[in-house]
Amino acid sequence: MLYTVVDIETTGNGYKGSKITEISIFVFNGTTIIDEFTSLVNPEQNIPPFITNLTGITNAMVRNAPKFFEIAKKVSEITKGTIFVAHNVNFDYNIIQEEFKSLGFDFKRKKLCTVRLSRKIIPGLSSYSLGNICTHENISINGRHRAKGDAEATTELFRRLIERDHNFTINSFLNPKSRQATLPPLLDKKVVDNLPETFGVYYFKNLAKEVIYVGKANNIKQRVISHFYDKKKKEQTMCMETADISFVKTGSELLALLYESAEIKHIYPKFNRAQKRASEAIGLFSYEDQKGIIHLAYNRLKIAPNPINKYYSVTECRKHLELLCKEFELCPKYCHLQTNVSSCFHFQLKECKGICCNKESVEDYNIRVRKAIKSVGISAENLVIKETGRSENEIGFALILDGIYQGFGYIDTHQSQQLKNPEDYQFFVQPKKDNRDVQRIISAYLKK
Numbered sequence: 001m002l003y004t005v006v007d008i009e010t011t012g013n014g015y016k017g018s019k020i021t022e023i024s025i026f027v028f029n030g031t032t033i034i035d036e037f038t039s040l041v042n043p044e045q046n047i048p049p050f051i052t053n054l055t056g057i058t059n060a061m062v063r064n065a066p067k068f069f070e071i072a073k074k075v076s077e078i079t080k081g082t083i084f085v086a087h088n089v090n091f092d093y094n095i096i097q098e099e100f101k102s103l104g105f106d107f108k109r110k111k112l113c114t115v116r117l118s119r120k121i122i123p124g125l126s127s128y129s130l131g132n133i134c135t136h137e138n139i140s141i142n143g144r145h146r147a148k149g150d151a152e153a154t155t156e157l158f159r160r161l162i163e164r165d166h167n168f169t170i171n172s173f174l175n176p177k178s179r180q181a182t183l184p185p186l187l188d189k190k191v192v193d194n195l196p197e198t199f200g201v202y203y204f205k206n207l208a209k210e211v212i213y214v215g216k217a218n219n220i221k222q223r224v225i226s227h228f229y230d231k232k233k234k235e236q237t238m239c240m241e242t243a244d245i246s247f248v249k250t251g252s253e254l255l256a257l258l259y260e261s262a263e264i265k266h267i268y269p270k271f272n273r274a275q276k277r278a279s280e281a282i283g284l285f286s287y288e289d290q291k292g293i294i295h296l297a298y299n300r301l302k303i304a305p306n307p308i309n310k311y312y313s314v315t316e317c318r319k320h321l322e323l324l325c326k327e328f329e330l331c332p333k334y335c336h337l338q339t340n341v342s343s344c345f346h347f348q349l350k351e352c353k354g355i356c357c358n359k360e361s362v363e364d365y366n367i368r369v370r371k372a373i374k375s376v377g378i379s380a381e382n383l384v385i386k387e388t389g390r391s392e393n394e395i396g397f398a399l400i401l402d403g404i405y406q407g408f409g410y411i412d413t414h415q416s417q418q419l420k421n422p423e424d425y426q427f428f429v430q431p432k433k434d435n436r437d438v439q440r441i442i443s444a445y446l447k448k
Contacts, residue, residue: 007086218256298317
């Protein structure tokens with residue numbers, strides 16, 4: 001069996017935008033290097049200074065080097081019929097594949113990753129970077145972060161892994177039915193094998209055990225594996241950092257959606273983009289002052305007593321108040337839109353009838369305030385949305401009281417039969433914040 005051990009240096013602009021600046025390929029039969037191809041490559045784009053500082057490859061060095069299309073035939077021929085081997089193989093393989101794709105050709109080879117092999121055959125290292133493993137194994141690297149130096153060191157590492165492979169690990173990695181080749185290099189196959197095929201939320205974690213992504217799934221194992229096959233730059237970058245995966249079963253899709261939304265806002269993971277906005281709900285409420293004038297005011301929902309309506313930003317609330325002021329000729333001073341004024345600016349424009357400067361009676365003004373409150377028409381229903389639980393003897397539920405999402409929870413099926421009113425469920429709920437995202441999730445569910 002022949003292997004081609006490959007290392008490339010790039011312009012460092014991610015999978016899609018990155019171009020090769022140097023490539024080195026060692027043809028290896030398992031014991032001896034039998035051929036080699038190394039070349040600088042003109043990337044046809046600027047090399048960023050931080051990449052030059054890392055690799056030592058400058059724009060001047062590659063200016064007269066061959067472009068990739070000029071060496072593509074050689075790369076294709078030397079790797080044909082071999083196993084493509086690299087440290088973090090998906091990185092090198094995907095970029096070379098993209099270079100061929102840009103020329104209109106397919107590049108497909110069987111792959112082996114020396115990171116994953118090392119984790120199996122040399123367990124217990126604190127890091128499986130090429131530099132760390134080579135230090136541990138006393139393998140010298142003649143030219144770190146240059147293609148030839150790294151490829152030569154990777155070849156020697158691979159030779160030692162073959163020598164110690166008493167459990168036929170390499171054969172299992174090459175088995176087409178094995179998931180090993182497609183798994184992220186830092187992730188143990190057992191982690192994926194132990195994932196359940198049910199509703200829930202899953203967490204991708206890096207080597208430092210930090211959560212870098214939270215997702216929801218109807219089938220956790222199936223959804224997690226789908227990330228590994230995704231060709232998007234963000235997905236590939238995320239998978240390269242993933243070293244562990246944990247999960248929480250939810251019993252239903254709705255509860256998975258609600259749990260995921262709450263966790264994203266709580267953890268703020270690196271690779272989640274949607275639902276990161278954690279704006280707290282704003283409540284519109286009314287109160288009567290010492291003069292008997294009814295005020296309309298707003299505050300955070302948990303502080304606002306008996307809210308008339310709820311919003312998900314102060315701006316949204318103030319805009320609605322401005323519309324109420326205009327429609328019902330209310331005073332901005334007593335709607336808390338204008339502060340520290342003796343009389344409001346709207347009175348000068350004849351849009352306020354003068355309650356703020358004693359030109360209108362309290363009784364007449366309050367009549368219009370009550371009409372405005374009535375017009376808001378909040379949906380203040382109490383609702384329990386019952387779902388399947390995590391086991392046969394359990395139900396899951398989401399709770400809404402006075403139109404406000406309270407959270408979700410689980411309860412024994414027999415015990416749930418004793419609960420007559422939605423209010424009774426609040427003793428079993430996991431409290432969660434109401435916000436625009438959960439309202440959207442619940443609204444979409446109820447429309448179904």
